Amino acid sequence: MKSVFLAILIFLVSLSVGFAQNADTTSTKKLVYKLNIKENIAPAIWRQTNQAFAEADSLNADLLLIHMNTYGGTVLDADSIRTKIINSKIPVYVFIDNNAASAGALISIACDSIFMRKGGSIGAATVVNQTGQKMPDKYQSYMRSIMRATAESHGGDTIITAQDTTFKWFRDPKIAEAMVDESVYIPGIIDTGKVLTFTPSEAVKYGFCEGIAEDVPEVLEQIGIKDYEITEYKPTGLEKIIGFLVNPFVSGILIMAILGGIYFEMQTPGIGFPLIIAIIAAFAYFAPLYLEGLAANWEILLFLVGLILIAVEIFVLPGFGVAGILGITLSFTGLFLSLLNNINFDFEGVHPDRIMTALMTVIVALFGGFTMSLIVSKYIFTAESGAFKNLSLHSVQKIEEGFVGVDTSSKNLVGKEGIAYTVLRPSGKVKIEGKIYDAVAELGMIDKGDPVKVVKAEAAQVYVEKP
Template sequence: MKKLTGFLMILLALISISANETAETGKPLVYRLPIFSNINSTVWVHTQKAFKEAREMNADMILIHMNTYGGEVVFADSIRTKILNSDIPVHVFIDNNAASAGALISIAAQNIYMRPGANIGAATVVNQTGEEMPDKFQSYMRSTIRATAESHGKDTIIVANDTIVKWRRDPRIAEAMVDERVEIPGIIEAGQVLTFTALEAVEHGFCDGIARSIDDVLEQLGVPDAEVVSFRPTFYDNLKGFLTSPILRGMLILVILGGIYFELQSPGIGFPIIAAIVAAVLYFAPLYLDGLAANWEIMLFVIGVVLIALEIFVIPGFGVAGISGTILVVTGLVLSLLDNVVFDFSGVKTKELMEALLTVFGGMFGGILLVIYLSNRWTASPTAPLSRITLQTSQDINQGYVSVDTHYKSLVGKTGVSSTVLRPSGKVTIEGEVYDARALEGFVDRDENIKVISFTSGQLNVRKI
């Protein structure tokens, strides 16, 4: 811990020295954020850290260097909101592609610059297989991209003594990048999703200039001699991005709950509980370090697990303890995903709450279906991957396998003494051994002589002599 603290202090000192040197030289500071992959949880983690570092260094502007085919809408929307709310001007340089989620992020920037041959558009919401999602998803995306274009306001242009007021970025054009039903005369016909080339984007207000390099962009921004500092992610940044992926969170929830369940079925320290502990650490650690998961939220989860264990091993049945434990476990998992202060949820948006609930319950129910599917695929046949650790044979009666002890059959006809009162079930002693027995007729008092008449389901049927 001391080494980590020392490293952080050195890092902050280096950042401070760099900022002071920049201030002394008088050169503008441009903070560059490269986005060269699909938009996902890792890119969102990088964006948050990059904006924080840019503020700490008093950067004059942030330049997003982009080349992406799109990604997850939820993270694109978060980055878009980050840009719109930034007190530092944000510009984007599209170095080839800004498709789908990339287009939404680009439209949020103050200025857009594109390399010759670059493209922007095609923001229709699709699933993992590339198929278009239902209209309710498209409706949300249409509204979001329109609002993003509208946020840049309108320009007033005077032509031949006539005043023309027009959108700086036309919301209708932005919507056409999502909805193929939108028709704009002279730009796009119905039935096609809009994608602009660099020159087309300049013509219609979705590009502020053509640039071949970062230096060209700085020249057009009026800061040709600016110092450029690029964001460099650490190993932890990439690990945190991976661990905060909604899909992985769902899988971790599956391992946590599944591990607890299987461990409670076979008490003792085994693989299930170890897997559950590791999954819980991976689930809560990045959230705790980020300040999302507080100590009390993690304790809710732990207390919930303890209550479920008490319900199974101490209190027979499924009552208050079991229900309370289940509620606490789910509550702990959900609250750890929300940026709340104790029970103050005033800063939590409904959208964030729904995402947290969807992640937790989706992980639970989706994981159950996945386990059923994989169990059939991986264990059903002798050649399946996990066939060696599963039972592949049946124990048939014709092979000598029976479900009860055959020793009981040899006791038929023998006599003994009732060890307890048989009302009608109890204990009897035969040849010095105690057995479960049931009286065929009425009750039998203790220390009465009995005779074994028959046996069923591992229990002797006796009659008083």
């Protein structure tokens, strides 16, 4: 009997140990959230980073790993990303697959731990324009400041423990500053006249890298995480749409749609489908450029004011003059500048190739849109059949069939009397039976208010004399 109880007891103990082991296995599995930054730092990367951190937080991720390979990008977006990293409650590590230059270096230094692949590099954070030329010192001063501040945020004797692995942390702010300013001299590390860039081994030696790894699994192994699950950030549908719409070819198509919609709206009565197409195309053109930080408020406003001036010229003012020319100029300028990463009218940071691409995109699109509008309108509005055939006049009203181009009702006024509505010298206006008509005095001048009599009517105009 004792042996039976002993066997049951051993079974229960082994079962509880098994449950404990399973529970321990489940509890030690780490959720690693991975964000790829493998292109230039720009507003799109900042938006994606924001989304990635929000998703990682909602999933209660244990670690956020940035897989990086970038030559840099805009300082403001990089600063936003590094601030997000510094304030993150989730530990943020970065694996530099190849390059972490300029803005990429700033983001990397903000992370809790840096790992690099052999042959990689980190540094060269001098602020340059898109032609590679060094920007004025006001830009360098800002970059030096945030590089120092970022390094200082990880200064001291902070200890980071990941299971059995312990890293002793210290990032020298002066080294971070030397990555921006060639005038910084650090004995044994960098001479003046050179901007600092570290290889992986140098970065490890001077505290700017915690390890060298070949891939993400090796990074996690060095951290001490063996049992893990990786969830990777995937761009949202909106991000994919924005990326598609900012393509120069698509931008050109949208400009053609804007022009075509406005042109066809002018050919049809009232407000209809063509105007809706133009508005949708304008929104699709400017909205992604605005989100990308390219189209500023004032550039969009230039375009809208230009359209208003063109409309005033067409529908209000006679002929085509200053308002029309100014409207075309403003609309063209708004479309053109919205494609450039300029600051007001400062194009120092804009590559000449980018300027030419934007200029040709707008010129070709406008010319193509105008040409296609003329061609398409010929087939849409003059065809004998089609969806829009009733929007234009196809029949010919011939004179021999009794059609005339003037109003003949004035002939009925011959012999009737009225008064001069204005002075007739000899032309002016008369009032007959409560209606105003264009009139010509047959003899001399007739003063305003004098009685008149219609003696004949020709070409919708009456001829009068004093009775």
